[in-house]
Structure formats: C-alpha cells, structure tokens
Amino acid sequence: MAFLIQKTLLYAIPLLIVALAGVFAERSGIINIALDGIMIFGSFVGAIAVYGMQYIFPRSLGQLVYLIGMAVAALSGAVYSLLLSYSAVKLKADQTIGGTALNMLAPAFVLFLNKILFNQNRLEMPNGSTTSWFMIHNNTGIGIVDGFFDKVYISTYIIIALFAVLSVILYKTKFGLRLRACGEHPQAADSLGINVYKMRYAGTTISGALAGLGGYVYVATTSAGSVEGTVAGMGFLALAIMIFGNWKPGGIVLGSLLFGLLKCISASYSTLDINGDGIYWLKEIGVSRYLYQLLPYLITLVVLALTCKKSRAPKAEGIPYDKGLR
Amino acid sequence: MNKFKSILSAIGNWFKKVGIAIGRWCKSLFVSVDGEQPKLKTLYEQERTKSILSSLISIAGGMLVGLIIMLIVGIATGNIEDLFKGFVVLIFGPFFTGSSIQLSIGFNASSIGSMLFRTTPILLTGLSVALAFKTGLFNIGAPGQFLMGTMGSLLVAHSIPTTSGGAFWVWLLALLVGIILGAIWGAIPGLFKALLNINEVIVCIMTNWIAASVVAWVFDANGHLKNVGEGKSGYILPTRVNGVSNPRLGMDVLFKGSWADGGIIIAIVIAIVVYIVLNKTVFGYELRATGSNRNAARYAGMKDKRNIVLSMAIAGGLAACGASLFYLNGNTEFYWATSTSLPSEGFNGIPVALLASNNPIGVIFSAAFMSYLVISGSNLAGVTSYNEHIASLIVAVIIYFAGFSKLIRELLNNSKVKKVTIPTIPQEETSETQPTNVAEDVNSTKEA
Numbered sequence: 001m002a003f004l005i006q007k008t009l010l011y012a013i014p015l016l017i018v019a020l021a022g023v024f025a026e027r028s029g030i031i032n033i034a035l036d037g038i039m040i041f042g043s044f045v046g047a048i049a050v051y052g053m054q055y056i057f058p059r060s061l062g063q064l065v066y067l068i069g070m071a072v073a074a075l076s077g078a079v080y081s082l083l084l085s086y087s088a089v090k091l092k093a094d095q096t097i098g099g100t101a102l103n104m105l106a107p108a109f110v111l112f113l114n115k116i117l118f119n120q121n122r123l124e125m126p127n128g129s130t131t132s133w134f135m136i137h138n139n140t141g142i143g144i145v146d147g148f149f150d151k152v153y154i155s156t157y158i159i160i161a162l163f164a165v166l167s168v169i170l171y172k173t174k175f176g177l178r179l180r181a182c183g184e185h186p187q188a189a190d191s192l193g194i195n196v197y198k199m200r201y202a203g204t205t206i207s208g209a210l211a212g213l214g215g216y217v218y219v220a221t222t223s224a225g226s227v228e229g230t231v232a233g234m235g236f237l238a239l240a241i242m243i244f245g246n247w248k249p250g251g252i253v254l255g256s257l258l259f260g261l262l263k264c265i266s267a268s269y270s271t272l273d274i275n276g277d278g279i280y281w282l283k284e285i286g287v288s289r290y291l292y293q294l295l296p297y298l299i300t301l302v303v304l305a306l307t308c309k310k311s312r313a314p315k316a317e318g319i320p321y322d323k324g325l326r
Numbered sequence: 327m328n329k330f331k332s333i334l335s336a337i338g339n340w341f342k343k344v345g346i347a348i349g350r351w352c353k354s355l356f357v358s359v360d361g362e363q364p365k366l367k368t369l370y371e372q373e374r375t376k377s378i379l380s381s382l383i384s385i386a387g388g389m390l391v392g393l394i395i396m397l398i399v400g401i402a403t404g405n406i407e408d409l410f411k412g413f414v415v416l417i418f419g420p421f422f423t424g425s426s427i428q429l430s431i432g433f434n435a436s437s438i439g440s441m442l443f444r445t446t447p448i449l450l451t452g453l454s455v456a457l458a459f460k461t462g463l464f465n466i467g468a469p470g471q472f473l474m475g476t477m478g479s480l481l482v483a484h485s486i487p488t489t490s491g492g493a494f495w496v497w498l499l500a501l502l503v504g505i506i507l508g509a510i511w512g513a514i515p516g517l518f519k520a521l522l523n524i525n526e527v528i529v530c531i532m533t534n535w536i537a538a539s540v541v542a543w544v545f546d547a548n549g550h551l552k553n554v555g556e557g558k559s560g561y562i563l564p565t566r567v568n569g570v571s572n573p574r575l576g577m578d579v580l581f582k583g584s585w586a587d588g589g590i591i592i593a594i595v596i597a598i599v600v601y602i603v604l605n606k607t608v609f610g611y612e613l614r615a616t617g618s619n620r621n622a623a624r625y626a627g628m629k630d631k632r633n634i635v636l637s638m639a640i641a642g643g644l645a646a647c648g649a650s651l652f653y654l655n656g657n658t659e660f661y662w663a664t665s666t667s668l669p670s671e672g673f674n675g676i677p678v679a680l681l682a683s684n685n686p687i688g689v690i691f692s693a694a695f696m697s698y699l700v701i702s703g704s705n706l707a708g709v710t711s712y713n714e715h716i717a718s719l720i721v722a723v724i725i726y727f728a729g730f731s732k733l734i735r736e737l738l739n740n741s742k743v744k745k746v747t748i749p750t751i752p753q754e755e756t757s758e759t760q761p762t763n764v765a766e767d768v769n770s771t772k773e774a
Contacts, residue, residue, distance in 0.1 A: 033466075033527070083726070093729035096464055096527060100676055101729060105722035112715035116399055232666035236531050243528055290543035293665050297532040297539075301518075304529070308522045 004261075005147025007268060009156060012260025014039075014218035017159045018238035019245065019252045020166060021210035026247060027170065028203025029183040029196075030088050031318045033099030034081070035211045036235025037106035041080045042212020043219035044110040046073030047125045047227045050220075054126040054133075062133040063154055065126075066220070070155060070213055077212015078205045080106070085204035089197050092320035107229035114229070125225035134220060155217045166206075167249035179203050183314035186321045196321045211235070237263075240300040246312055259296040266292030377683035380734040384681065385695070388724030392416065392716055399712070408710045415709055416716070419702040426709045437705075439584025441697045442577070443655070446589040447472070447671040449693035450648030452678025453597055454512075454641040459684040460604060461637035462617025467515055467530030468645040469672025470537035471508040475646025476653050476660055476669075477541045479504035483565040483654060484551055493569045497654060500570060504650035505643045511537060512642015516635035526638070534672075538665050545662035553659055560663035564656060571656025585658070589651035594690055596647065601686035613637050645672060670718075677721050680728040696721060 018035055025032035032038075049072040053065045080102070087098040114123050126133045138149045170176040181189040182199040190196050218231055241259055245251025266289045269282045353359060355366045362368075369375050393413060400409030414429055415422050420437035424430040451468045458465035482500040515529040545551060545562060553561040565571055575588030604610035616623040616633040624630040648671065653660055678696055682688030703717025 087726065087729055091730055091733055093733065096466070097676075097680060097729040098726065100466065100673075101722050101726035104673065104677075104718065104725065108715050108718035108722050112395075112713060112719055115713040115715060116403070116711075230667060233535055233668075236535065239528070240532060288543055288546075290539045290546070290665060294536045294539035297535045301529065301532050301536075304524050305518065305522055308524050313525075 001143035002146035002150065004264065005144070006151050007264040008257065008260045009148075009152070010222050010260075011263040011267075012256045013156050013159050014214045014222065014234060015238050015241055015256040015259055016163055016252065017217070018211050018214035018235060019241040019256055020163055020249065021207040021214060022239055022242040023170070023247055023249070023252065024166070024179070024203050024210065025207035026242070026314050026317050027180050027183045028200045029186060029314060029316045029319070029321065030085065030200055030204050030207075031095045031099065032081075032084065032204065032207050032211075033096050033239070034084050034102035034235075035207075035238055036231060036233065037099075037103035038077045038080055038208050038211035039215025039218065039231045039235045040106040040110055040229060041215070042073040042077035043215035043231065044106075044113070044123075044227050044229075045076035046070065046212070046216035047123055047219060047225070049073075050125050051123065059133060063136075066134045066154060069125075069220070070158070070216055073216030074209040074213040077215065078209040080212065081204050081208020084208070085201050088204070088320065089200045092322065095318055095320075103235075110227065110229040114227070121228050123227040125220060125227065130220050130225035153217070153221050155221065159213075159217065162210075163249070163253075166210075170249070175202075180314075182321075183316055186316050187325075190321075190323065200321070211238075214238070237296060240297060243313075244300050244303050246307070246310075247314060258299075262292050262296050266290075266295075374685075376735050376738050377685075377731070378688070379738060380731045381681045381683060381688075381692070381728065383734055384724050384727035384731065387727040388720045389416075391723045392720035395719065396712060396716065403711070405711055408712070412706060412710045412712050415705045416702045419698045419705070422702075422705050422709075424709070435581045436583035437701055439577070439581025439586035441694070441701045442581065442590045443585045443587065444697035444700055445693045446593045447648040447652040448674045448678050448696055449590075449593045449597065449690060450651070451645045451672055451675025452682065452689045452693050453593075453600055453675075453686055454644035454648070454679075455675040456679035456682060456684040456686060456689050457600060457604065457644065458637060458641040459679060460617060461613045461633070462620070463516075463519065463526050463634070463637060463641070465512070465515075465530060465638065465641045465645075466527055466673075466676065467512065467533050467642070468675045469668035470530070470534035471511045471642040471645035472649040472669050472672040473534075473537045473541045474511040474642075475504035475508040475649035477504075477544055478507035478646070479650040479654055480551070480562055480565065480660060481544070481548070483570040484563065484568055486568075488569040493571075494573075496568075497570050497572070500565075500654055501647070501650045505647045508646020508649070509639040509643035512645070513635055513639040516638025519638070520631040520634040534668055538668055542662055542665040545660075552662075560661055562660040562662050564659050565654055566656035570654065572651060572654050585655055587655055589655065592651060593648070596644070597686045597690050600644070604686065645675065648675075674721070677725040677728065680725055680731070683731065 018039060021038075022032055022035055046069040050065055050069040053068060057065050083105075084095070084098050084102055087093040088095045111121060114121055117123075134153055136149075136152050136154065138146075138152075140146055140150065170179065178189065178194050179199050179202065181192075181194065182196050182203070186196045189199070215231055215235075218234055219225065219227055223232070237259060238256075241252055241255035244255040244259075245253075265282060269287075269289055269292060270280060271283075350359065351365075354362070354364065356364050358364055393416070396409060396412050396416070400406060400412070411429060414431075418431050420434055420441045421431050422429075422437070423432045423434045451472060454468050454471070455465050479500040482503045483496060486496045486499070488496050511533060514533050515526040518524045518529040519526045551562050552559075553563045572587040572589045572592075575591055577586040577588060577590065578584075580586070602610075604614065612623070612628050613633055613636070615626070616628060616630045617637070620630045620634075623633070649669075652658060652671065674696060678689055678693045681692035681695070699717045699720060700714075703714035706712045706716060707714040
C-alpha cells in the first residue's frame with residue numbers, strides 16, 4: 001500500500017502542478033501547448049543549478065540545494081514562457097504554432113548544450129543519485145502513513161500547498177477573477193478597464209513558472225535526475241488532465257491522481273503488491289503494460305466525447321486580443 | 327562573298343534585335359515601360375511572392391540565431407578555428423566534401439542522396455500538415471499517423487513470403503495498408519471535430535500517444551520481427567530481409583553510396599497531385615471552403631462534416647505514406663521500443679508546411695531544405711566540436727519566426743503602401759482647412 005501511494009504521488013505531483021500551469025495560461029486566453037517544452041527547459045536549467053551546487057554545498061544541505069533548484073527552474077520556465085507570450089500577445093501570432101516551436105526548441109537546446117558542456121546526451125543532476133541527495137525517510141511501519149511521509153521529497157508538500165494557494169487566488173481574488181475574464185470575454189474585461197495584454201502576460205508567465213517547476217520535480221523525483229531533453233510526454237499528459245478536469249482545480253486533482261495511478265501501474269505493474277499478501281494480481285491478470293500506458297489518453301478521449309456538451313473551455317482561448325475589434 | 331556578308335549582317339541584326347529585346351525586358355523589370363509598372367514590382371505585389379519572401383526571412387532569422395549561438399559557443403570555448411569551419415559546414419550542408427582537416431565543397435553524391443532519402447518522409451508529413459491547414463485544421467497528429475503507417479507497412483512487408491516472386495506486389499500492398507491505417511488514424515480527430523466539435527489539436531495529441539503505445543505493443547508481441555543480431559535491441563528487421571524494398575528508379579546509381587530510392591520521386595508526384603486536387607478540382611475547392619468557413623460551406627450545400635473527416639483522413643494517409651516509403655526503403659530499421667517518444671519526422675511536418683505557406687509545391691522545397699539542414703548538422707558533428715542538435719535548434723527557431731509570417735507579410739504590404747501613396751498626395755490643394763472649419767461649425771451649432 002505504501003509503495004502504491006508513494007509511486008502514484010511521484011507521478012501525480014508533477015502532473016498536478018503542470019496541469020494547473022495549463023489552467024493559468026488557458027484561463028487568461030492563451031493556449032499553452034508548450035507545457036512539455038517549458039518542462040524540459042525548466043528541468044534542464046534547474047538541473048544545471050543543482051549540478052553546480054553539489055560542489056559547493058555538503059550533502060547534509062541537500063534540501064537547500066533542492067529548494068534552490070526548484071526556484072531556479074520556476075524562474076527559467078517563466079522566462080522561457082515569455083517567448084510564447086511575446087509572440088502570442090504582442091505579435092498576435094498563432095499560439096499553437098508558437099507553442100509547437102517552443103516544444104521543439106527546448107529539447108534541441110538541451111541536447112545541444114548537454115553535448116557541448118558535458119560531451120554526452122544525458123546529464124546526471126547530482127553525481128550519484130537524486131534519492132541519496134534529496135529523499136526524506138520516515139519509516140513508521142504503518143502502510144498509509146508511510147505512503148505519504150516516507151520516501152518522499154519536500155517538493156511534494158510544497159506543490160500541494162502551492163496548488164491550494166493558487167486555486168484560491170484563481171477563484172477568490174480580484175486578480176483571479178480578472179484573469180478568468182480575459183479568457184472568457186476579453187472585450188468586456190477591457191471595457192471595464194482591465195489591461196488584457198498584461199493579464200495574459202501574467203497568466204502565461206505564472207504558467208511558465210509552474211511548468212518549469214513541474215518539469216524539475218518530474219526529472220528530480222520520477223526520472224531519478226537524468227536530463228536528456230525529454231519528459232516522456234508528461235507535458236502533453238498534463239494538457240490532457242487539464243481538459244479532463246474541465247479547466248478546474250478540483251477536476252485536475254482527480255485527474256492527476258487517476259493518471260498518476262495508471263502511470264504507476266504501467267511502470268511497475270509486475271512488482272506491485274497492493275495489499276501486501278505476496279500475490280501480484282496485476283501481473284496475474286496478464287494485461288500488457290502498454291494498455292496501462294495508453295489508458296490515460298484513451299480515458300481522456302472518452303471523457304471528452306461524453307462531456308463535450310458540458311465542456312467549458314475558456315471561450316476566448318487561442319484568439320489574439322485585438323483592441324481595434326472591440 | 328556578298329552572300330556571306332549579308333548572312334553575317336543578318337546574324338548581326340538578329341543579335342542586335344535580341345539584345346535590344348533582352349535589354350528592354352531587363353529595363354522593364356525596374357522601370358515602367360509602356361505605361362505598365364516595373365515587372366519586379368508586379369512580381370513583388372503578388373501574394374505568392376510575399377509568402378515566399380516571408381518564409382525566406384524566417385529562414386534567414388533562424389540561420390542567424392544558429393550562427394550567433396555557434397559564435398557564442400565558439401568564443402566561450404575558445405575554439406575560433408572550429409567556428410569558421412562550422413559556418414562553412416552549416417551553410418554548404420550536403421555539398422561539403424571535405425574532412426576535419428581540409429575544407430572543400432563540391433558534388434557529394436552520397437550526402438545529396440541521403441538528403442533526398444531524408445526528404446521523402448518529411449515531404450509527405452509536411453504535405454499532410456499543409457493539406458490539413460488548407461482545410462482549416464491543425465494536424466499535429468502526424469507523428470501518430472506516421473507510426474500507424476510504419477506499423478501497417480512493416481507488418482505486411484514481413485509477413486508475406488516473397489521467395490517465389492511477387493516482391494513488387496507485396497511492396498505495393500504494404501504501402502497501401504500503411505496508408506489506409508494512417509488514414510483511419512487521421513479520421514479519428516476528424517470525426518471528433520465533425521460530430522462532437524472537439525478541438526482537433528487535443529484529439530491529435532491523445533491519438534499520438536495512443537499510437538505510440540499501440541505500435542510498441544504490437545511489435546513487442548511479434549518477436550520474430552525483432553532484429554536481435556549484433557547486440558541490437560529494440561529494432562525491427564529491415565524489409566530487405568524479405569526482399570521487399572522501394573523501386574530504385576535509378577536513384578541508387580545517381581547517388582552512389584546512399585540510401586536514396588524512388589520514394590522521393592513518388593513523394594514529389596504525390597505533392598503535385600495534391601496541388602492539382604486542392605486547387606483545380608471541385609472536391610479540393612469544397613475542402614478549402616469548409617476550412618475557411620464551415621457554416622458558410624454548409625449553407626452553400628456542401629457536406630461540411632464529410633469534408634472535415636475526409637481532409638483529416640487524407641492528411642493521415644499522406645503522413646502514413648511518408649512512413650511507409652521511409653521504412654520500405656529496405657535498409658531502414660524501425661526503433662520500436664519507444665512508447666514514451668514520438669517520431670520526429672511527424673513533428674517536422676509542421677515546420678515544413680509552415681515554411682511552404684501550406685503550398686503543396688512549396689512543401690517539396692521546404693522539405694528538401696529541412697533535410698539539407700539535417701545533413702549540415704550531422705556533418706557538423708563529424709567535423710567540428712559542435713553537434714547535430716544545432717540543426718533542430720535552427721528549425722525550431724525558424725518555426726517560431728514562421729509563426730509571425732502574417733505579421734511579416736503585413737509589414738511587406740505596409741512598406742509598399744507607403745511607396746505608392748507618397749507621390750499621389752495632391753499638393754495643389756492648399757485650402758485643406760475648409761472641411762475642419764465645417765466640422766467646427768457643426769460643433770458650435772450643436773453647442774448653441
């Protein structure tokens with residue numbers, strides 16, 4: 001049980017924050033298809049920071065190194081997303097094309113620099129493993145408690161807190177209301193004196209920061225610290241979760257837990273012993289792991305098809321705001 | 327003697343006439359002759375020229391960024407010698423014939439051949455994306471359709487024995503099965519769009535990843551297709567094992583030492599056919615009309631839902647055809663153990679289409695340019711301290727700029743408008759103030 005919860009959280013946490021990143025961009029009216037690219041970019045810059053810091057700080061300060069890495073990754077994600085918001089807001093370029101460009105730019109950039117700096121495609125975040133540097137151990141022996149407090153990373157709690165705070169900001173503050181208005185009806189928002197351009201910049205930048213952070217957390221925890229210009233499509237999965245969750249935080253929590261569970265099963269279904277009785281029944285069912293891999297996407301498609309009447313995508317997303325058309 | 331002289335003078339006169347005609351034509355390029363405006367200006371004002379110009383500007387921008395990055399890296403690593411070498415290799419691409427010691431440029435048959443070989447798949451995926459764009463859809467699902475095409479073709483090409491002849495028919499069947507599978511896969515986003523009005527981008531992304539898992543699943547289950555020789559793992563046997571491969575059409579002779587085959591010729595023919603169908607037939611017109619305004623098309627009596635599904639299916643078939651031609655080359659080995667990554671040939675269809683402004687004929691050239699860059703990249707990795715990823719970096723920057731193509735075209739238009747309007751401003755009317763006076767009068771009467 002503990003193992004199942006730990007593994008599920010390992011996948012769900014990055015998905016949670018990156019899906020929220022998507023919400024912030026799309027609610028402000030910008031389609032952020034570049035989540036995957038921003039994750040890759042953020043994880044790379046964060047990893048470089050950690051790589052440098054491991055020679056300065058002792059291993060006992062691992063948590064500090066990890067936190068600085070998180071901050072650097074979020075910052076770099078925000079900066080990288082400016083490329084998208086500049087083209088989408090200022091130059092009114094097609095947002096999906098801009099996002100696609102960013103998605104292609106990030107892995108190329110990472111692989112190019114990896115080769116130049118380290119003469120290899122793969123960069124190990126700290127020498128040795130991320131688990132020995134960053135993992136927190138609190139073994140109590142109680143399954144469910146261990147699931148949440150043993151073998152975890154500090155980022156898990158930070159991201160859960162961040163998610164809660166940002167959801168409140170999105171729904172209960174003036175800023176959040178304005179941001180959502182810009183994604184629904186920017187003309188109306190503008191007529192009430194809200195600067196639509198600024199709001200869209202803000203939404204995309206927050207989105208970039210969160211995606212960069214999510215990418216870093218994914219690389220540091222889930223893929224054990226190896227940066228090789230890919231996050232295995234997690235950005236696109238987060239996009240799917242955002243749609244699955246109907247652009248709302250509540251739905252996203254549900255979606256990322258479900259998809260995290262499926263990812264966990266597909267990654268380790270043959271060694272998964274759910275209730276600890278020594279029977280690997282998932283293995284005994286004999287369903288291929290590829291089925292678990294494609295299930296999240298298939299479920300999203302089905303949910304999309306079933307709820308398309310109720311689906312509430314932000315109305316003005318993807319449409320460049322032109323003051324002249326008000 | 328006289329006869330000879332008259333012949334000479336006749337030839338001389340003829341040359342004179344031709345010379346004058348050429349001269350006049352050249353003059354007409356720049357200066358207005360016979361009341362017509364300069365020909366270059368007419369050419370410049372055409373929409374087609376503008377879109378080519380804006381693509382060239384994006385390419386120049388991308389190349390410039392690439393060179394700047396190389397410059398920065400070169401200076402930072404203190405490797406100035408490599409910097410110059412890198413520029414030469416990057417710009418001359420497949421025409422580079424030298425080595426790490428010596429730079430030389432010329433006809434490099436094997437490099438140009440492998441450029442053409444790599445052009446085939448991205449030409450067809452580019453065509454796929456371009457056709458979808460023309461019909462108002464963004465086909466980001468090309469990677470998934472590419473994978474399905476790969477699967478269909480490889481399965482057929484390997485499973486029918488050709489020991490007793492008939493290799494050509496197996497090849498044709500493999501190609502067709504690949505295309506049909508891709509078309510079905512492409513039709514899924516089309517159906518979602520047409521029937522449920524769900525954004526095709528989202529459905530395409532989902533179907534991409536589903537395809538990645540399905541294909542890995544199928545090949546994992548077919549152990550006999552795996553190439554296990556020489557410590558390899560994760561690869562599928564090349565189709566030449568079963569004697570199935572693309573017709574060579576003389577390309578292997580022309581470009582010795584490369585994998586170039588008739589696929590590129592087939593791809594170019596398909597591009598021309600797509601151009602004709604899109605632009606010269608009723609069917610193509612219907613597709614484009616549905617793309618530009620679905621409701622107007624329906625109002626005009628067209629079957630909008632059918633057209634959307636059909637465009638996506640054709641787009642899927644095209645992308646899959648690229649995959650089939652690439653993997654039916656006979657030598658290529660498909661890396662199947664990849665359920666967490668998508669083939670780059672699929673995604674590269676997007677920049678190819680964008681660079682060509684979605685013109686099927688333009689796609690031929692932009693695809694060739696993209697693979698030119700790929701060859702540049704691999705030469706860079708072999709000859710200098712830079713690596714092949716600079717090519718994909720440049721491509722990404724080019725698409726980023728290509729996103730602004732509308733803006734660039736607007737800028738080009740504006741510069742033209744200024745040039746035309748400045749001389750036509752009437753100068754003799756000095757009593758321009760009258761209308762404003764009237765306006766003021768109106769205002770004052772209102773106030774009164």
